[in-house]
Amino acid sequence: MNNIQKITYAGFACVLLSLGSCKVPSVVSKEENKTVPSAYANVSQDSTNTAKLQWKAYFTDRYLENLIDTALKNNQELNITLQEIEIARSEVRARKGEYLPFVGFNAGAGVDKVGRYTNIGASEATTEIMPGKETPEPLQDYKFGLSASWEIDIWNKLHNAKKSALSHYLATVEGRNFVVTNLIAEIANSYYELLALDNQLAIVKQNIEIQNNALGIVRLQKEAARVTELAVRRFEAQVLNTKSLQFNIQQQITETENKINFLVGRFPQTIDRDRSAFENLTPAKVQAGIPSQLLENRPDIKQAEMELMAAKLDIKVAKARFYPSLGISAGIGYQAFNAKYLLDTPESLIYSFAGDLVAPLINRNAIKASYISANAKQIQAAFNYERTLVNAYVEVANQLAKMNNMEQSYTLKAEQVKKLNESITISNDLFRSARADYMEVLLTQRDALESKFELIETKKQQMNAFVDVYKALGGGWN
Template sequence: MRRIDIKIVNRTLVIVLSVLAIHACAPKLTVMDADPNIPEQFDQPQDSTNTADVQWRNYFTDPNLVALIDTALANNQELNIFMQEIQIARNEVREKKGELLPTVNVGAGAGIDKVGRYTRNGALEATTDIEPGKEFPEPLPDFVVGAATTWEVDIWRKLRNAKKSAFTRYLASVEGRNFMVTNLIAEISNSYYELLALDNQLALVQQNIQIQSDALEIVRLQKQASRVTELAVRRFEAQVLDTRSLQYDIQQKIVETENEINFLLGRYPQPIPRNAALFESFVPDVVKTGVPSQLLENRPDIRQAGLDLEAAKLDIQVAKARFYPSLGITAGVGYQAFNPSHLLSTPESLAFSLTGDLIAPLVNRNAIKAMYYSANSAQIQAVYNYERTILNAYIEVANLMSKSSNLQSSYDLRAQQVEALNQSIEISNFLFRSARADYMEVLLTQREALDSRFDLIETKMEQLHTWINIYKALGGGWE
């Protein structure tokens, strides 16, 4: 008889599970896969030697710059804020991991209960004769101490996939931090070399102020000798005033650039230690771009996008599992008695329970469907973002490679222009003193020479910015 009962129970469970499973089938969705294909080479064939493998301390050799970067990595507020985001993601992993385990609670309680005599419970508590002395205590105390546990059995890997998704997003947040470090190092380096360029421009302006002031004195002497008119004196004087005005513009830019660096370093304004004389003599190392496929491993933003895509796929599995039946187990054990003196009597006061619940959504599953469709849309977004990040990285490197080559050609030509204009200044001054050239030729030559020197310094600064940015674009600086 007992064996027949077990068979009936087993058959009933099979039928119930089959009905629930059929009804809980998730809607069909079109899954979109990412296409990580990337060209085998950049514009021209390269080997696998990649500058991104160089540690940033070896890439940036200026000790003042290295000290600034070290300070920023320790004190930058934005980076520290992101570090807390990583801690939040790590705690979410612990939360999802805890959901896989049973929940156990312990407690104790006491109460008192009085039911009506002419009720079902009141009649059961009394004897059939309802005589005094032969019935339950009234009111009836209740004392209990014990432990209770609940556990959702992860049949469809819903909880495990949720934990894996949280862990994947934690890894993505770490890659996000690495990408922020790369950008921070590049931003500080760009500002540092811009500061050196401004120092050189300021020195150039101050040098020109002295040259133009000397020329102004010569013109005044010539005016006294009636060799030039007052107009020439005023034009030379105006040029000196214009150059002095330019000096203060550059000084303001220096202050702002210093404070930009101080902000990235997480400190209040103070002088930035530097050696401006190293600017013109510094020659950047040749950058090796390697092959495009190395971007997939070296660029933190690509790695982050890939991990986000993996987590989005897991979220679809979690959302899909919500359509299926869930099995929950509830159990409790403890002691319960109406008199504290009998509370620990064993086995008389021992109480326990064990319950299993099989639950599946039956009616109004719109909320679950909406979560499922949203998870699928988020996965498609992650696919597009991953492909867009790869495309952006490739184009960024290609543009910087072309820019580096063109800037080198431009710098060589501007250097020749500066040399030619420097000689023109000497020639124009000689001709002016011998009354063979007009003062306007001298002024124009000096202005062109100053502008050409400014352009040469700015071209050098652009070269350094490109040298820094291509290192960042290749994925260097975070390891």
């Protein structure tokens, strides 16, 4: 048996030994639970779903529509997310290229000088190419040709890596949709908050006028010796307190406008709006559909699902690293020590073809660690999917209950405001006729102002629930 045969047999023995040692460590994976309740509490099982509505059909205020339109073009966070999609798309291209053959062109020229009294120099003292002449010194070298290499994807390692990258890409797309949904909701909520502040400011100004009138009455009563200076001072203090409220509200208006401008992606400016529209706002009826539709409509659920799919594929990629990989390389071209012989065929023709089978044999700790880590990430992704699904259901249930409760609360608050407005007139009349003291007038005015603020706050919460239930159902991105 010659040396070449010994080396060949030794190589095959190593491969067989490697194949025998490809035992994959045992791990415990987790399957995600996609089960959701059949219906929301106190909601019919009608499959009609408001989330299918485009946002322009859901929000009908033209000023709000303009703000959302502008934000979808200029919002910086959204545009950052779009670049993340491009990054993920490029990763898919890169993974796809890894399981295709690599072909390249190479060319080169060089010169080589060896010592004459070396073994190579001595053997080149004569040559059969040019009998009677020594090998040229220094020896030139010219070559060009094509080379190719290809890893045969026996275990689908490279294909699974590409599919994993594709799942990550689809997850970034869903992430962008989730950003759109949240952006629309945040602008709408801020817009309704701005309208509520406008109405609070208007009410404060109305109350300042009412309180000034009451202060005038008290001053007349003091001149008539029917009340003391204490009553005048208490009324004056109430007027000053109410006047200070308008500056607090104006500051909140400024901050809310600037928040909207930031979301829209521009520097501070006045937000166009119909300040009188708030009182007439009535949330439209919302169709919640059935909980299983969340899996289709919620971008964050679909994003978690795509990430979970990618994690499962990553386990397969990590597992395939335990097995041998087969590579093929080939090349063809021309090489000669003189440029004039470069294209002589077949004398200057060179070619090669080789295949190699490589498998991990000793010290596979890095591969094991990668495999165990991939499995742990898959378990994380499964729990994250379940958490996202439960959170989505809870959000919808909360907002549906909030819409119902705020509607009933608003009805009662409106009746309370009506009664207190009437009581202001009554208390003033009684005070003029000395049938009520000034404290009753002060307390009535304060209660009326607080109730009006609470009514506006309840209306705002109604509109917030109207916005948030649309977001919770997965509306806006489509």
